[in-house]
Amino acid sequence: MGSYFKSCLPSEARPAEAASSSISNLHRFLKHTTPRVSAHVLSKTQVRRTRLQGVRCFEEGFFSLNDLWDSFEEWSAYGVGVPILLDRNESVMQYYVPYLSGIQLYSHSIRYRPRLGDDSGSEMDYRDSNSETSSCDGELERLHDQSTLMLSDTEENVREAETLIFEYFESAPPSLRVPLSEKIKELSARFYGLRNLCSNDLSQSSWLSVAWYPIYRIPTGRTLKDLAACFLTYHSISTLLKDDQSKPLEVHSWHGDHVLLNAFGLTCYKLRGPVWLSAGTIGNSNCSFLQRSSEQWLRHVNVHHPDFEYFKSHYTPVYQGAYKCEMAHPVRKGCRDMKR
Template identity: 40%
Template sequence: MEANWRKRSNLQAFLSGTTPRVPISPFPKTNSYWQPVLQGKVENFNLEDLWDQYREWSAYGLGVPIVLDNGASVVEYYVPYLSAIQIYTSKSHALTRCMLEDSEKESFSDDSESEKLSRLSDVSDDFLVDQDASWSSRHLLGQLYLQYIEYGSPYARIPLFDKVNELAQNYPGLTLFKSVDISPASWMSVAWYPIYHIPSCRNVKDLSTCFLTYHTISTLFQENNDVLEEVTEDSCSANTGDMMEKTRGSISLRPFGLATYKLEGDLWINPETSDNEVMSTLYSAAYSWLKQLVVEHHDFDFFTTH
């Protein structure tokens, strides 16, 4: 029994528990230009379904099972906060204007929701590149549709689900976009802060550890494994197969990057597992990603220097 729990990785339990699993959505039928090129090669999900994965976690916290050094088990509850997000797409300003106009006309428009979404997707047709779906550097990023970076104190933040709904009032694409509508450089970072653990126990310093996870929110790079390498300049940190896993009608958006705060001792890092390598690789990936996109991520800088 002792050998079993000592070989367990609390870090891996955290990464697994905080991985959103989003239901696969049918491929859009409203855009005949790129449907024949990509259908069957990449998966698709609605961003609205992604945010819905955080609804309950934002309200009650996400429970992560932790095994202590003495073999006892506790469940640590974390609340997710939107630490940063960038969404790149094509013709972002026109797309924003189009969606806002539709929103204003919604009360008296006879158009169905599908017709509205059809018009929105038409605006971003030329985001996808030439007919053979090959990538080039000028198409890699697209235009920045939305950027949000949190600077406030953790105590003054609102949970991720509520923050997304707040941002969506000015950026409706945040809930209307599909994962194949946005550039492969689109990403988000989630800050996980602990709130309590059950059963309560004292003097367990590492139970106050905070985490930053980084996730891609586009599925377009599934057919182009070199895309993230171009952005991160570090091929070992761009294993797209590890970041998106399809299982039983859903896509698991595993973190491609990670940073920690107040991680001390050996509660989270088990030397008998690959934890040290995982930590190093994920941190390097986050660092390279931010560097290549020229992003000053406040939480990442704070976690790194404290």
């Protein structure tokens, strides 16, 4: 699994990058849209229990899905600003809103489920949105009885030691979608695990795809069609490693009490001209790698991802060491002028 999760991007963006012409605007986009999530440390008892299952946690740490969604809250409401360097050293701040494009959650085991702040070594439990205590074992066992989103009848097709407990793929036109935080609130009302589970509850096959659509820029100025690009980023949401895995996955960067969920895959449309990827800038080769990685990953987990398929169908050849994609759907606000 680790071979799918490689990222050659540095772990954190530096302020100087925004003004440096040696760094591509796509590189800046990936930096500023990387989720930054509060990290938690496992107790010694929890570490031992995890290893008894033949797996371990990277850095003996984990994050909760609830904290992950919280990291998108402000971006969903106001957008996340990405500094874009134009010709003649002119720059603008482009804002993007995240939307949930696709997600799959696989459980590795349902025997032990640590909760935040627990050091007792006893069986762990979670509290749902109604503050009713329930064991995680019961939480995972309930998943197969809730809705068509719980795919218990396809378990025989899932890889050994993994059980698909939840998946969702957005198929509505972008203009009819709601931002990521709002969509998670809607889905978590049907599946409490979206709030209660943690990264070390999930196997390495668990992943998330976020669609990023531009909404406005500051200053507004003239119309810049080259800035109409939209993106899909792919992120791992598991911190489990196999005991025989000598090298940790390179999709998570740990920084004290936070972890960065670096993108291991990328797909785009309306990425054209030298604005995003100009010759000689940092990030060009990584762009092509991430594009291939996302397609390889979807083949590996054997899923149909509607957004990816649409982007891929509008893929065009590489341009100056980069690539550009086109998409026809109109998008909220800033992308409404896109035509089929």
